[in-house]
Amino acid sequence: MGDPAAQALCAALRDRDWRAARDVLVTVTDPDDQAFCMYAAGRVPDVQEWIGEWADAEPRSTLPLLVRGTHAVHWAWQARGSASASRTREEQFREFHRRLTFAENLLDEVAGRDADDTTARAFLVTAARGRQVGRDEAHRRFAEVVARHPWHRLAHAQMLQYRCAKWFGSDEEMFDFARTAAAKAPAASGLAHLVASAHLEIWLRLRSGEDNRYLQQAEVRAEVRAAADHSVRHPQHGRYAGWPTPHNMFAMAFAVGGDHAAAAEQFRTIGDQVTELPWAYAGNPVRVFRKWRGKVTDSVA
Structure with missing residues (x-):
């Protein structure tokens, strides 16, 4: 990175x-x-x-x-x-x-x-x-x-x-942990990206078609935006070791959720610093990243 x-x-x-x-x-x-x-x-x-x-x-x-x-x-x-x-x-x-x-x-x-x-x-x-x-x-x-x-x-x-359901927790525990951390942590920590990660965990478990519709729900999009405002879009959130990870998490959540203007902003920040996760959830991470970056760029051009 x-x-x-x-x-x-x-x-x-x-x-x-x-x-x-x-x-x-x-x-x-x-x-x-x-x-x-x-x-x-x-x-x-x-x-x-x-x-x-x-x-x-x-x-x-x-x-x-x-x-x-x-x-x-x-x-x-x-x-x-x-x-x-x-x-x-x-x-x-x-x-x-x-x-x-x-x-x-x-x-x-x-x-x-x-x-x-x-x-x-x-x-x-x-x-x-x-x-x-x-x-x-x-x-x-x-x-x-x-x-x-x-x-x-x-x-x-x-x-x-x-705390994910696929390991030893549940959706409720996962979101409670993510939301509590996002609410308490300073914006500079970037920990509000845990909210986007939690929503991507739900997306990953759903069947094709249902998965994208989940992220496209108004309430999900609103929560992801709010989490970004308290992390990657906050002026106190700078570049630290591993900084591309939260930006990539939000880029995917925004892109798949249809919030392409917000996704485009993240792609511009990321440049070519693509991370394995979350893109590997959908296949080869570089190919998936490029596909969504191209789709988002075309839609906001």
């Missing part, structure tokens, strides 16, 4: 240069920025093959454990794959849980050694879904993050997923 620190970290990890990775991370002190860097680094292949060298070289540092643990969360989901549970093989589930347990042990160690840490705790919120932990434990993990950084972007996005 064009973030220089995340790009430098990923380059260092691809080169298997833990010293360069360390030098990047010691400069990233903002909790949201650090979480974004780790989220990006999770996509770098083969890190688990060599990252132990860093931990052995600097046993007093929590940074190698943090990189290894956060990366292992994505590594675990790679083992599971993206298919539905009914189409996922038993051996994939076993490897998924083995890797996720490995990740949690590392993240727990970081949290135990660093009382102020938020990144390990945020990734424990992500792991909560895969480990199928109970509601009390999932909420405890989330509370540990927001007690240290109230508007943590990654933790909120992951807790929204936990």
Whole structure:
């Protein structure tokens, strides 16, 4: 997403240069920025093959454990794959849980050694879904993050997923969480985009035809507009690590919902910074993004 620190970290990890990775991370002190860097680094292949060298070289540092643990969360989901549970093989589930347990042990160690840490705790919120932990434990993990950084972007996005009906919640819980966060969070946090994300979750579940009509309802469009006014369209909402994500969420919600003037504004801001989600919900993310951008541009020209 064009973030220089995340790009430098990923380059260092691809080169298997833990010293360069360390030098990047010691400069990233903002909790949201650090979480974004780790989220990006999770996509770098083969890190688990060599990252132990860093931990052995600097046993007093929590940074190698943090990189290894956060990366292992994505590594675990790679083992599971993206298919539905009914189409996922038993051996994939076993490897998924083995890797996720490995990740949690590392993240727990970081949290135990660093009382102020938020990144390990945020990734424990992500792991909560895969480990199928109970509601009390999932909420405890989330509370540990927001007690240290109230508007943590990654933790909120992951807790929204936990509260979705497709995981361990319901539509009512999902919207209550999204709307409460949107009402309380400062516009600069961008967390009001959780409202758009929640509506896209409903859209994703509906049958073809019904899905678009849902987003085109007047009350849905009005709520998405209000959420945008308190985040991506607010003057205090600037560019931070991961800033394209909320803009892409609103672009899709506006475009599919028929609010093309609002969508066009988001597409102009995004430029070519297309994100995998939410566009991958409808197929190849780049093709879907281009299709809707072209349709919106033609309609407002």
